[in-house]
Amino acid sequence: xxxxxNVRDAVPRIERxxxxxxxxxxxxxxxxxxxxxxVSRVFAQExxxxxxxxxxxxxxxEEALIVAAAxxxxxxxxxxxxxxxEAGVVIxxxxxxxxxxxxxxxxxxxGPFEEDAAPEFGYQGKATPKETYREGLKxxxxxxxxxxxxxxxxxxxxxxxxxxxxxxxxxxxGMFSDPLHGGNVDMVGWQLVGFPGPRMSNYDDVDKxxxxxxxxKIASLEQVIGRKVRPSEDEDMK
Amino acid sequence: MKSLPRTDVVxxxxxxxxxxxxxxxxxxxxxxxxxxxxxxxxxxxxxxEGMDELDYSExxxxxxxxxxxxxxxxxxxxxxxxxxxxxxxxxxxxGVGGTGEHWGALFPRLTPECFQLYSKxxxxxxxxxxxxxxxxxxxxxxxxxxEPYYMRxxxxxxxxxxxxxxxxxxxxxGNIYEGWRSDEFPNPPLKLPxxxxxxxxxxKSLGYHPYPNQVxxxxxxxxxPDGVSRPACAFCGFCVRxxxxxxxxxxxxxxxxxxxxxxxxxxxRAGSRVRRIVHDQAQGGKARGVSYVDSSGEEIxxxxxxxxxxxxxxxxxxxxxxxxxxxxYDPTTGNGTLGKNLTHQVTAAVGIFFDKxxxxxxxxxxxGLSIGDIEGDVLDNSKLPFIRGGNLMASSGGSQPISAFGGxxxxxxVRWGSKWKKAAIDYYDRAAxxxxxxxxxxxxxxxxxxxxxxxxxxxxxxxxxxxxxHDNEKKLAEFLTKKGVEVARAxxxxxxxxxxxxxxxxxxxxxxxxxxxxTIMASSPDRGVVNPYLQHWxxxxxxxxxxxxxxxxxSANPTSTILAFTYRTADAIxxxxxxxxxxxA
Numbered sequence: 001x002x003x004x005x006n007v008r009d010a011v012p013r014i015e016r017x018x019x020x021x022x023x024x025x026x027x028x029x030x031x032x033x034x035x036x037x038x039v040s041r042v043f044a045q046e047x048x049x050x051x052x053x054x055x056x057x058x059x060x061x062e063e064a065l066i067v068a069a070a071x072x073x074x075x076x077x078x079x080x081x082x083x084x085x086e087a088g089v090v091i092x093x094x095x096x097x098x099x100x101x102x103x104x105x106x107x108x109x110x111g112p113f114e115e116d117a118a119p120e121f122g123y124q125g126k127a128t129p130k131e132t133y134r135e136g137l138k139x140x141x142x143x144x145x146x147x148x149x150x151x152x153x154x155x156x157x158x159x160x161x162x163x164x165x166x167x168x169x170x171x172x173x174g175m176f177s178d179p180l181h182g183g184n185v186d187m188v189g190w191q192l193v194g195f196p197g198p199r200m201s202n203y204d205d206v207d208k209x210x211x212x213x214x215x216x217k218i219a220s221l222e223q224v225i226g227r228k229v230r231p232s233e234d235e236d237m238k
Numbered sequence: 239m240k241s242l243p244r245t246d247v248v249x250x251x252x253x254x255x256x257x258x259x260x261x262x263x264x265x266x267x268x269x270x271x272x273x274x275x276x277x278x279x280x281x282x283x284x285x286x287e288g289m290d291e292l293d294y295s296e297x298x299x300x301x302x303x304x305x306x307x308x309x310x311x312x313x314x315x316x317x318x319x320x321x322x323x324x325x326x327x328x329x330x331x332x333g334v335g336g337t338g339e340h341w342g343a344l345f346p347r348l349t350p351e352c353f354q355l356y357s358k359x360x361x362x363x364x365x366x367x368x369x370x371x372x373x374x375x376x377x378x379x380x381x382x383x384x385e386p387y388y389m390r391x392x393x394x395x396x397x398x399x400x401x402x403x404x405x406x407x408x409x410x411x412g413n414i415y416e417g418w419r420s421d422e423f424p425n426p427p428l429k430l431p432x433x434x435x436x437x438x439x440x441x442k443s444l445g446y447h448p449y450p451n452q453v454x455x456x457x458x459x460x461x462x463p464d465g466v467s468r469p470a471c472a473f474c475g476f477c478v479r480x481x482x483x484x485x486x487x488x489x490x491x492x493x494x495x496x497x498x499x500x501x502x503x504x505x506x507r508a509g510s511r512v513r514r515i516v517h518d519q520a521q522g523g524k525a526r527g528v529s530y531v532d533s534s535g536e537e538i539x540x541x542x543x544x545x546x547x548x549x550x551x552x553x554x555x556x557x558x559x560x561x562x563x564x565x566x567y568d569p570t571t572g573n574g575t576l577g578k579n580l581t582h583q584v585t586a587a588v589g590i591f592f593d594k595x596x597x598x599x600x601x602x603x604x605x606g607l608s609i610g611d612i613e614g615d616v617l618d619n620s621k622l623p624f625i626r627g628g629n630l631m632a633s634s635g636g637s638q639p640i641s642a643f644g645g646x647x648x649x650x651x652v653r654w655g656s657k658w659k660k661a662a663i664d665y666y667d668r669a670a671x672x673x674x675x676x677x678x679x680x681x682x683x684x685x686x687x688x689x690x691x692x693x694x695x696x697x698x699x700x701x702x703x704x705x706x707x708h709d710n711e712k713k714l715a716e717f718l719t720k721k722g723v724e725v726a727r728a729x730x731x732x733x734x735x736x737x738x739x740x741x742x743x744x745x746x747x748x749x750x751x752x753x754x755x756x757t758i759m760a761s762s763p764d765r766g767v768v769n770p771y772l773q774h775w776x777x778x779x780x781x782x783x784x785x786x787x788x789x790x791x792x793s794a795n796p797t798s799t800i801l802a803f804t805y806r807t808a809d810a811i812x813x814x815x816x817x818x819x820x821x822x823a
Contacts (some may be wrong), residue, residue: 005562019274022811037293073654073655074654074655075657075659076655076656078659078660080654080656080659080660080663081663083659101297104305105305106297106298106303106304106305106324107304107305107323108304108305108308108321108322108324109305109323109695110321110690110692114318114320114670117320118311118742119744119746120741120742120743120744120746121311121320121322121743121745121746122322122324122326122745122746123323123324123746124320124323131801144642151756154656155654159653159654160349165272168653168654172640172643172644173292173296173640175643176291176639176640176643177290177291177296177640178290178292179290179294180290181292189639192663193639193642193643193663193666193667194595194667195599195638195639196599198289198290198474198476199474199475199599200472200483201472201473201474202472202473202474202475202599202600202601203429203470203471203472203473204603205597205600206429206431206473206600206602206605206634207429207430207435209432209434209597210435211432211594211595212595213595213597213667214595214597221287221289221290224289225286225287225289229287229290230292231290231292231293232297232299233290234464
């Protein structure tokens, strides 16, 4: 595989310099991918006061904190296991919005728009996911400072909006997509449901284990195939 | 416009039909063949990197780029059509291999009566049973005539299954209700995942006759009659919406390309978007070639003696409409044929929740079992409020967590938060489904034309679909759901989500990628666009391949029938047309 020696080329131009600063305690014991895909491992038990500076591609720091808080109410950290925080869902969403998905690269975006069309016609709005988030987040100012109960109340008020539908969908994606996309850190999402990730073969097992859980060791795509994979969110980057 | 030297044959679209035609003509004639494909070639190693649910299943990396070209849709002629901004109800592919790369590879044949839908339905139930506004007609060819070509298609892809009817002899364990076969499947059925085995036991207990799904996925290593070898399926579970990393799922790139890359007289030009079929009505009706825009943006004229239109259903219709070939269908008068009989397969689904783990991450395309006891050829519709029928199936295609997380009985009335998360984890590997597919009858009110408002990225009109569900389909879907619930109960599951049935046609809800019709075959030019050899009635050197030529939709997925007809057309071209280039009677 050709190796990109020029690290600067691999880093996109960032117009605003925003970082998400998280305390290691909130995302304890996980791998975090920095912008140039260097991996840092943060151990909460070692240095609970350690903070982590993650460069953001799209969100401002304030926005990132709100999205992280909201994603964490959609898939909370609770007694059923880790949630959106541990999976780094906000990092996933930030990268998606900065990439082709965020600007609707593959959606038909010519007018005229009929925003009030019946749901059978799918989303007919003009706003791209980027625009929907930026606009939607204006209505959630200070959200990350509210109590969980107040946060839930706030989300209930917007749960029928297109913004919330995206936020919910993107949270699920960030929780369960391959870690190469920046979420599902340490494959916590897959551990939660017992999904082993991609496997080269299930030939010997597909007609066995009837009625019993078969849970092979979890591995990510890059671990399974032994090479780097370029995700769609990096498509625009030179 | 730059004009290239003349070629013998130009083929529009490098999917299943275009590449099969190129392979046949390349192997059996000395013709020079140019294949034009709007998308790109697939790279080796691409599919192993494609075991990624987000980029492939969710962001749909293998599908047609809707930002460049989509279609519009309205429910009736009174409504204003809106663009399908993101594909949802059906997912056309793009690039070399087309939709045949990301398909699920179910490979059943149509039931025999589908080919003679009008005469068989009238014979059994009388004219009065036909639904209001129907445009049902016979195909001009019978199952018996197409049977040998089905056999060739099954050997090409190495279909796995078990015959239920060999030359009239019924065989237990196969689909005893299927049309006769001249021989057994080239490969035995796929291994059976747990869900399918449970479904089979339940279906048997109700007196049904479950059979292994008939698939274009190899159950064992196989070399086809062309000498192309492919390995047995590994049940990795990254199948539908993905390309097969090992080539066990038959795709044009692994089944046809190994031969085509060796054929020096066939050249495939990727990144070539065809704009028009250039034709000369004055010279007794001949296509002269095609104009296309290459990847650098240059417009090029490629003259050719023979033009094969083999893109997907939508582009087949659009290119004929944009090129002014044939008479557009007028739903008010019933005159014209181009755009007529738009159909989309009927589906039904029943969600079922077990009390034990199912290991749903393992699977392949449609590994599982089906029942054919309620097919249109088998059912007695005289006491039912609809015509025709369908089938039910339980399969394990490989479940992936973004789409699977959150599947739970409807009684859990939550969509987010701790309670939802807990239930979603709890039901995660205990959820399965029984799927039904049913036939779709054609109607006067379901048709294709050009949109007056919306344009593609080149400024050309988009195709417009006018389609909605009629009572016949709503009642058939209800019936399939009811039967699915009966099987679910026999499975002993306590929690069942019966599908919610049809309202208006919904562009966002995945149906199947089997949109058909518009350039239908018929035995006379006033009833169809092509003859049963798929030759255009007006331009005898133009052939149109694919599901766009089907006058009605069967419950069976269409690809085996599409390939069978492509073989038949290839034979007709090689054995008859090239000897005497004229309309084949």
